[in-house]
Each structure stands twice: as structure tokens, then as C-alpha cells.
């Protein structure tokens with residue numbers, strides 16, 4: 001299946017609550033679940049997928065190989081473990097999680113390309129790649145990547161990367177689309193939301209989802225948040241709303257761990 005515009009992020013979801021959140025999201029109509037080896041919740045995500053009763057082809061599953069793995073061979077073995085924990089024989093999308101300094105990026109991308117050829121994932125992509133590394137992956141390694149999963153929300157401009165992705169027929173998957181929950185309380189978004197009988201989180205999400213070649217994966221553990229975010233697809237923003245959002249500061253990055261690359 002194609003990548004759905006809206007998915008469920010699962011970072012910081014663990015144990016029985018993680019399984020329950022995956023189950024409730026799928027029952028409600030979500031068809032994209034995003035996880036990663038680094039989240040330590042693949043077994044619970046896998047249990048939720050199995051308990052949903054949905055056939056494997058009914059949902060889109062994204063996994064990520066961890067940037068802490070030293071070699072492409074280690075990453076290849078870890079992908080087999082991921083498939084076992086998620087109870088599937090094939091991901092829909094497998095990403096390299098971070099372009100950590102010192103990582104053999106070409107080697108891992110070549111490993112992912114082979115994994116795709118071997119039927120372990122239908123597509124491959126990258127995450128947290130700034131433009132210069134995205135260019136390296138596409139133009140030098142020539143890896144057949146379909147996306148860059150990066151931080152993107154109303155408070156952070158990503159126009160150069162988005163333009164590059166669009167020009168190459170690729171997708172920007174927006175992680176932390178709610179700025180880690182901050183946008184659910186944002187006063188300017190609340191003013192826009194009030195005019196539509198919506199919530200600030202819905203405004204933040206619909207601004208992303210209205211953009212070509214952009215998908216989003218908000219994390220929502222609570223059933224109310226899951227429902228709210230799915231209903232954002234029906235919200236209609238107008239030019240005044242978009243102008244108000246355009247006027248917000250666009251330089252606020254919230255995901256910047258010590259192993260992050262230099263952002264360009």
C-alpha cells in the first residue's frame with residue numbers, strides 16, 4: 001500500500017500501553033505505524049499488530065535500524081531480529097535512523113538496498129538527514145531511498161529539504177509534528193482552532209497534511225488524542241489561517257541529541 005498521510009508514532013510508548021495504543025489506533029482507522037529498534041518497543045508493537053486481526057497488507061509498517069550499530073553486517077542481523085519481534089517477514093519502509101558521525105552510511109544504505117532486494121522491506125529511506133547527506137545518499141551512494149523522516153512542524157522551516165525531496169519524487173515524513181506536545185497548547189494555534197471548532201493539535205497537523213509530499217506521524221498514547229489527530233484530516237484551513245501560521249517563528253528545533261549531524 002502507499003504511505004498514508006497520517007500515521008501513529010510510537011516513541012516513548014512501552015509495555016502493555018504500547019500494545020493497547022497500537023490496537024486502538026488500528027481499530028480507529030490508522031493504517032501506518034512507525035517504530036524503531038531504538039524505541040525498545042518492537043515486541044509490543046508486534047503484539048498490537050497481531051491482536052488487531054488485520055491482515056498484513058492492510059497497514060503500512062515503518063521500522064528503523066539503529067545508528068549505534070557498528071557495521072552494515074550488524075545492521076543486517078538486527079533487521080532480522082526486528083522482523084521477528086514485529087511478527088512480520090517484510091516491512092513497508094525501513095529507515096537508517098540517524099546519520100551518526102563515523103557511521104558507514106554508504107555501507108548501511110547498501111545493506112538496506114540488498115534487504116529490499118531480498119524482500120525484507122518494500123522501501124528504504126533515511127531519517128534525520130540534512131540536505132548535504134541526503135544529496136550524498138541520492139547522488140553518490142545512489143540508494144533508492146523514498147523519504148527523509150525529519151523534524152517538521154509549524155515552528156521549524158524545512159523548505160530546502162522539502163524542495164529537494166519533491167524534486168526527486170520523495171516524501172518528507174514529519175516526526176515530532178506536534179513539537180513533542182507543545183503545539184497542543186500553543187496560543188496562536190488555539191486562536192485559529194477556536195474559529196473552526198477544532199483543537200490546536202488538529203491545526204498543527206492539518207497544516208502539515210495539506211502539503212504535497214508530506215506525511216506525519218504524531219505520537220498519541222491516549223485514545224482521545226488518536227481520535228483528535230485522525231479527525232484533523234477533515235479540518236479545512238483557509239488563507240488567513242495559513243498566513244497566521246506562516247508568521248510564527250520557524251527556527252525551533254526540539255530533537256537535537258549529541259549524535260545529531262550539523263543541520264544545514
Ligand SMILES: NC(=O)c1ccc[n+]([C@@H]2O[C@H](COP(=O)([O-])OP(=O)(O)OC[C@H]3O[C@@H](n4cnc5c(N)ncnc54)[C@H](OP(=O)(O)O)[C@@H]3O)[C@@H](O)[C@H]2O)c1
Nearest residue numbers: 009010011175176177178179180181184218219221222225
Ligand atoms: N526519526 C527520528 O529520529 C524520530 C525522532 C523523534 C520522533 N520520531 C517519531 O515521531 C513520533 C512523534 O514524535 P514525538 O512523540 O516525540 O512528538 P509529537 O508527536 O510531536 O508529540 C507527542 C505528544 O503530543 C501529545 N498529543 C498527541 N496528540 C495530541 C492531541 N490531539 N492533543 C493533545 N496532545 C496530543 C501526546 O500525548 P499522549 O501520547 O498522551 O496522547 C504526546 O505527549 C515518535 O513517536 C516517533 O515515532 C522519530
